[in-house]
Amino acid sequence: MIKKQFLASCNEEIVREAFNLYLDVYTQWGQSNPLNFDEFKGSYTKQSDFEPTFAFFNKNLFVGYGTIMNNYPQHKKLDIGYAVVPELRRKGYGVKICKQLIKFAKDKFNPKTIIADVFSGNIGSEKVLIKNGFQRVGEIPNFNYSLDHPRSVIFYYLNVK
Numbered sequence: 001m002i003k004k005q006f007l008a009s010c011n012e013e014i015v016r017e018a019f020n021l022y023l024d025v026y027t028q029w030g031q032s033n034p035l036n037f038d039e040f041k042g043s044y045t046k047q048s049d050f051e052p053t054f055a056f057f058n059k060n061l062f063v064g065y066g067t068i069m070n071n072y073p074q075h076k077k078l079d080i081g082y083a084v085v086p087e088l089r090r091k092g093y094g095v096k097i098c099k100q101l102i103k104f105a106k107d108k109f110n111p112k113t114i115i116a117d118v119f120s121g122n123i124g125s126e127k128v129l130i131k132n133g134f135q136r137v138g139e140i141p142n143f144n145y146s147l148d149h150p151r152s153v154i155f156y157y158l159n160v161k
Contacts, residue, residue, distance in 0.1 A: 001058075002063060002096050002097070002100070004054040004055070004056050004066075004104075005055050005057065006055075007044055008046065010045075014062055015040075015044075015045060017062045017085075018040075018044065018055055018062070018065045019040045019041070019044075021064065021083050021084075021085055021086075022034070022044075022065075024083075025083045050109075051067065051068055051070075052067070052068055053065060056093070056096075062085065064083050064084040064093055064094070064097055065082065066080065066082035066083075066097045066101045067081050067082070067101075068101065068109075070115075071109060071111075073109065076110070076111050076112040077111050077113040077114070078105055078111050078115070079117075080101045080102070080105065080114055080115075082094060082097045089124060090124065094125065095128050095131050095132065098131075102114060102160075105160075106160055112159065113157055113158065113160065114134075114157065114158040114160060115155065115157050116129050116155075116158075117154065117155045118154050118156070119151045120152035126156075129156045130156075134156040135156060135157060136155070137156060139152055
C-alpha cells in the first residue's frame with residue numbers, strides 16, 4: 001500500500017528527492033533546459049485546488065510523484081503525469097500511483113476524460129496506463145514541447161464513469 005501526501009506539505013528533503021527524480025526523467029528523454037530547484041519548488045509545490053502534485057511513499061520511502069495538470073473544469077478533462085524513482089521501477093509503483101491519481105481526480109474533479117502522454121519508447125509508462133484502463137489515441141511524431149530535441153509522443157485517454 002502506498003500513501004500520498006501533497007508535495008506542498010513535504011519537507012525540503014522530499015521536495016529535493018522529487019526534484020532529482022524530475023531531473024532524471026527530464027534528461028533521460030533527451031530534454032534540455034529543465035527547471036532549476038527553485039523553479040521546480042515554486043511550480044510543483046504550489047498547493048493548487050486544480051493542479052495538485054503529490055509525493056508517494058511506501059512506508060516512509062519516497063517512491064515517486066504524480067500530478068494533475070491542465071484541469072479545466074468547464075471542459076471536464078484533465079491530464080495526469082507521474083514518475084517513479086529509477087531503482088524502484090518495474091515493481092508496480094507506477095500502476096499504484098496512476099490508480100491513486102485517477103481516484104483523486106474522479107473524487108475531487110469529476111472529469112469525463114483523463115488524458116496522459118508518454119514519449120515513444122517508454123514502454124513501462126505505456127503499460128502503467130493500459131493497466132489502469134487507458135486507451136491509446138495515437139502518436140504525434142517529432143512533437144515539440146518547446147524542447148531542443150522533439151520526440152514522438154503517444155497519447156492515451158480514459159473515459160471516466
